[in-house]
Amino acid sequence: MDRFLFLTVDGLARGAVFAAFALALVLIWRGTRIVNFAQGAMAAATTYLGYSVTAASDSYWLGLVAAVFGGLVLGAIVERGLMRFVDVRSPLNAVIVALGLVLVIHSILGIVYGSRYRAMQVPFSRESIEIGGTALLSPYDLFVFGTVLLVMVGLALVFTRTDIGLRMRAAAFAPDMSRLLGVNVGRMLTLSWALAAAVGALAAMLVVPTEFGAHPHSTDLVFVYAFTAAVVGGLDSPAGAVVGGLVVGLVLSYVSGYADGDLSAVAILVLLIGVLLLRPNGLFASTTARQV
C-alpha cells in the first residue's frame, strides 16, 4: 500500500508536467490545426536560456522568468517568421516544417552550448516528506503541482473571462467571421503560439532539472509523452490534455514500479492503441468526428 501511494504521487507529479506540456500542444492545435512538433526543441532552447540566466544571476527565479518570457518571444517568432508562411491545406506541411525546425534548434543549441548536460537548480528540496511512515511528496513536487494548477486556472480564466481570450477562441474557430467582426486573426494566432510556447517553456523548466539538466535532447521524451497525453485526451480538449497527462504519468509510474522500467514505453503504446481503437479522436473528443 505504501508503495502504491508513493507510485501514485510520483506518477501524478510527472503527469502534471506532461499535462502542462500537452496543454501547450492543444492550444496551438485548436488555434491553427497544427501539431507543433517543434515544441520539445523550443522548450529545450528556453531551458538553456533559463540555465544561462540562473548561472549568471545565481537566482533560480530569474532563470524561470527568463525561460517563460523567452518562450513567449520564441513562440511569436516561430509563428510570425515561419509557420505563417506554411501552406496548411495539407496538415503534413506544418508537421514537416516543424520537424525541420527541430533539427535547426538542436543544431544551434549543440553549437552554442556543446553536448554536456548542464545541471540545473531546483528551488525546493526534492527529498520526500514522510507522512505516517511513508515517504510521499517532496516540497518540489508540491511546487510542481501548484505551478501547473496555477497555469491551468490562469489559462481557463483568460479564455473564458477576458476579452482577449474570447477573441483568441473566435479567431481559432471562426476566423472568417471573426475577421468580419474586426478581430485581428493573425495577431490572435501569434498570441496563441506565444502563450503555448511559454507554457511549454515552463513545463520544461519544471521537469528538466529533475533529470540530467539542460541538453539539446533534454525534452525529446517529454514531448513524446506529452503528445501521447494530448492524443489520448483528444487534441481539441484542454481538459483532455490534463487528464491525458496525468494518466500517462500514472501509467509510467505503475509500470516501472510494479513491472519493469523497460516496459513503460510499451505500456504507453498499449494505452494509446487502446484509447484510439475505442475513441479514434481521443477520450474527450466531441461527438462529431473532425475531418483533418
Added chain:
Amino acid sequence: MAYLRTHTLPRHLLLAVLAALLLLLLTYLLPPYRNYQLATAGAYVCATAGLTVLVGLTGQLSLGHGALMATGAYAYALVSDKLVDGGTTGIPLLVVSLVAAILATMVVGFVLGLAGARLHGPYLAGLTLTLVIVVPAITTTFAGTLGGDQGLSVTVDPPPVGLGAAFPFERWQAWITLTAAILTVFVLANVVHGRPGRQMRAIRDDEVAARLSGIDVARTKVGAFVLSAATAGLGGGLLAVLTQSVAPGAFSLTFSLFLLMAVVIGGLGSLAGAVWGAILIVVLPDLADSLAEAMPVSSNLAERLDGNLAIGVFGLIVIGVMLAVPGGIQGLLVALVRRLRGRRPAASGPADVGPAGPAAPGPGVDADRPDASGPSGPEPAADPARPRTPSSGSPSTTTE
C-alpha cells in the same frame, strides 16, 4: 517508343535494366568507400520509396518508419542466425533472411495499417511516433533474444568465390542493396501507376468521393501500409547486412524523422524523389563536414560544428523546400528539364502545375502522376496565385 509510351510494364522494365547496367558500371568505377555509401543509399531507397508512396499517395503520415526498419533488421538477424546454425550460407542465407525480414515487417505494418485506417492525421502520427520509442524498450525487455542496448551481430558471408578472391566486399554489398532497391522501385512504380495507385490518390484527395465511387477505402489504406512496411522491412534487413549488426541505437527517433524529411526534400509522392532523398541522407553529413573543415574557425568551435552543422543544414533545407519548392528536388528537375525542352508550363494542365507550381501543397505534388484519367478529386493546386497564409480561409483551417 509509342509502344513503351502506352505500356507501363515494359517501359518500367526497360528503365530498371538501364538503371541496373548504369549502377553496375558505377560499382566498378567507384573506390570501396564510395561503394559502401552507394550500398547504404540503396538500403535507404527501399525505405524511402515505400514511405513516399504511403505519405504522398495515401496521405497517411508515418513517423515510425524507423521502427518498421528495425523490425526488418531484427527479423533478419534472428532468422539468419538460425540459418547459419543450420549450415545455410551464401545467397540462400541472404535471400531467405531478407524474405523473412519483409514478411515480419508486413505483419507489423498490417496491424498499424488497421489502426491507420481509423485514425486521422496527427492521431496516426502520434501512434507511429510512440512506436519509435518502443523499439529500445522491446529490445531490452527481451534482451535474451534481442540483445538489449547492445543488439545482435549479423553474420554476412563474403562475396561468392566465383567473383574472385580479390572482389571487394563493399562492391558486393552495393550489388546486394542496389538489386533490392531497383526491384523495390520497379514494383512500386507499377503499383503507383496502376489501379491501386489511382485509388490511393483518390482517397488522399477526397475520401468521401472515393468511397462514393466504389473504392474500398479501408482496404486500400491498409494495403498501402502493408506495402510500405514490406519495403521498410527490406531496407532494415539490408541495413543489417551492411552494418553486420542490429542495435536499437540505429533506429532512433531522429533517424525516423530523417527518413520522412528525405522523402519530402526529394519530392513527396515521387519515387525518383525518394531516390534523391536517400542519396541526400548519405552524402549530406559528408558535405557539411567538409564545409565545417573549410571554415576558418577556432578548434573549439570546429569541435562543436562537427556533426551539428550537418543536422542544421538538413533542417534548413527541409524548411526551405517546404516553403519555396514543395515539389522537392524532383519537382525542380522536372521543371528544369521541361524548360530546357522549351516548353512553358501549361496553365490548364493540373499535373503540370503540381510539381513546379509555386503554390503546390505537399501531398498534392505528384511528379510521377502518369495521367489524369483516374478518378482524381478536385485538384488542390489549380490556382498558383492563391496565397498561402493560414488566415486565407483555406479549407483545412476552418473545419469548425
Added chain:
Amino acid sequence: MSDRNRTRRLASLLAVGTLAVGLTACGGDDGGGGGGGSSAPSPGVTDTEVTFGTHQPLTGPAAAGYAVISPATKAYFDYVNEKGGIHGRKLVYKIKDDGYNPANTQKVVRELVLQDKVFAVLNGLGTPTHTGVLDFLKSNRVPDLFVASGSRSWNQPDKYPTTFGYHPDYTVESKIAANHIKAEMPGKKVCALGQDDDFGADALRGLEAVLGKDGLTERQRYVTTNTNLAPQIGKMKAAGCEVVHLATIPGFTALALGTAARIQFQPQWISTSVGADYRAVAETLGKKGEPLLEGFLATNYLPIVDDTSNPWVKFFKDEVQAKYNAGKPFDGQTLYGMSIGYIIAETLQKNGKELTRESIVETLQKGGLKGAGFVPMNYSKDNHSGYSGARVNVVKGGKQEYFGPTFTTDDGDGPVEEYTGEENTPPTDGVPTR
C-alpha cells in the same frame, strides 16, 4: 501526356546520371592520400606523418561527458608534434562523430579506413558501436588500438588479432571493488545496479566471482533510454541494501544518487571508474547535490585530477591543457583522453622507426608498456586486455583521493593480489623516449 512522361523519364535519367558523375568525382580525391613519403610501408604512414582515426559520440544524448575525450587526445598530439613528433613523424588524428549510433560507426570507420586511409583506429568509443566494426577492421588488417570501453570483447587475440583494449576489464575493476567490500564492510548487504549490456553484465560477473553467487542481495539494471531510476532504487531500499555497487555511466551515477536521496536511502556507494568522475557526476547533480558524493567510493587505474601533486596530473594540466586545450574544463575524461595520446606515443616510440601495421601489433604484444596508469598493462601474445588492476578512491571534502593498496587480478576466478611495483612517471619533456 506523352510529353509529360518523357520529361519525367528524362528527369529520372538525369538523376541517375548526376549521381554517377557526382560519386565518381568524389571518388577522385582518393588517389592523393598517403603519397608523401618515398617508403610508405602501410597506409597512413609517411616519413613525416602517421594518421590515426577514431569514432566518438560528439552529438546526440551520449555525447555528454564523452565529447571531450578525443580533443584531449589531439591536444597531447599537438604537444608532441610541437616537440618534433615521434621518430620524426607528426601524429595526425581524424575524429569522426558517430553519435553513439552503431550504423553511423560502420560508416565513419569505413570512411577512415577506405577513404582517409588511416594507419590505425585509436580509442573507438563504446561497446555497442565498436562491436560492429571488429570484423571489418580485422578483414582489412587495421590495428584497432585502445578501445574506449572495458568490455571483454576486445581481448580475443585468436578471433581479433589486431584489436587491443585499454581499460581494465569491467570484471577486473568490480572484483577489486568486491574485494574491498569483503575486507572493509563484512556482513553488509551488498547490491548491484548496472547498465543493461556487457558493462553491467561483466561487472556483475566480477562481484559474484569474489562475493559468491548468493553474495548479492539485489541486482538491478537500467537502460540509458529511461531516465527514471525510482523503481530500481526503491527496490534496493526495500531490500535493505547497505552497499550498492554501480556499473553506471556518469549521468546515471548522478541519477542514482539523486533518486536515493529523495527517498532517504543512503547506502555506501562504490562505482567503477566509468561513472565515477567527480566533476562529471557533480556537474549533473548540481551544487545542492554535491554533498551526496561525500564518502563515495570508486575504483580507478589512472591518476585523479584532484591530486595536483601527481606528476602526470601536473604535466597534463600545466603543459598540455594550458597550451593546447585551453578554455575547457580539465576533468577525468580530459585526463583519460591525454593518457590515450601518451600510450600511443609510447607504443610508437617503442616500435622504432620502421612502422607498419604488423610491427605495431608485435610491439604491443611484446608487452612492457606503462602509460599513465599505476598498474602494469597486460599486453602479450595471448592477452590483449589493457590495465591489469585498480585502486580504490574516496570522495573527501569534494575531492577524490586514493587510499589503501593497489590490486591486480584477472577477469576469471583468479585471486585479487596486492601490487607493490613502482608507479610510472612522465618523462622530463612529456614525450616518451624509450
